[in-house]
Amino acid sequence: MIQENDVPTFFRNFARMTDLHDITYGFSETPFGPIIAARNVKGYTDVQFLTYNRAETIHELGTRWGVYTPTVQDDRVAEIVKEVFFDGAHHLIIFDLEGTDFQKAVWREVRMIPFGETATYQEIAQRIGRPDAVRAVANAIAANPLALLIPCHRVVRTDGSIGDYHWGKDLKRQLLEWEKREAPNRQ
Incomplete structure (x- = not known):
């Protein structure tokens, strides 16, 4: 005591x-x-x-x-x-993120993309109130320190192409295809 x-x-x-x-x-x-x-x-x-x-x-x-x-x-x-x-387990995961306010706003918005779905860089820019900052949004996504937890692989280009991914386009494509198959099981 x-x-x-x-x-x-x-x-x-x-x-x-x-x-x-x-x-x-x-x-x-x-x-x-x-x-x-x-x-x-x-x-x-x-x-x-x-x-x-x-x-x-x-x-x-x-x-x-x-x-x-x-x-x-x-x-x-x-x-x-x-x-x-x-x-799909439910654990409380707390983040300790280092980044600018802009990066953190982008990362928060990326976390809102539902499992099995995608959003474009342009849509993310619009959602955070910075529609002219598409390039900056892409840079913030590229700086994401928490792969999977901040699912940056769910962000694609406006033309529908897959876009870049730190670990390669093949892995990004595989993750997106897997999520689409698994999404009905997460409902």
Whole structure:
């Protein structure tokens, strides 16, 4: 039991034991390849498909996170993402996003695209009240740190073509086709 006069000591010790800059990360296999997901004490910071081996991916993410350090591996972090996206499970997932207000507005709108459906870059620009900012919307989507959770693969070009995707057009096409097949099961 903590005594009232021990509270400052307790918090000092807790702060020493808990580095608030630690990143917990994990890996999970999905039908479309392995993913890495990462979170800090505030929420999820990263979800992406692996483009390197695990060690190189951790190093690359550690470089990008700056003061944050990937220190604890817990594959449950990625399993939760997999369950939410692929199985339709309901988990509360909190995000800790770094980005401009504009990027965050775009990402919020992209999250509103229903499973199995798509929206165009132009539609996203209109929905956030910036109809002339289509190029900026595309750039914000390209900077999305949370693949699958912020489903940027659901954004296509106005002419109906698939558009670009960080992990390639083939993966984007596969994800969209899979969602269309699975959408009736999610109703």
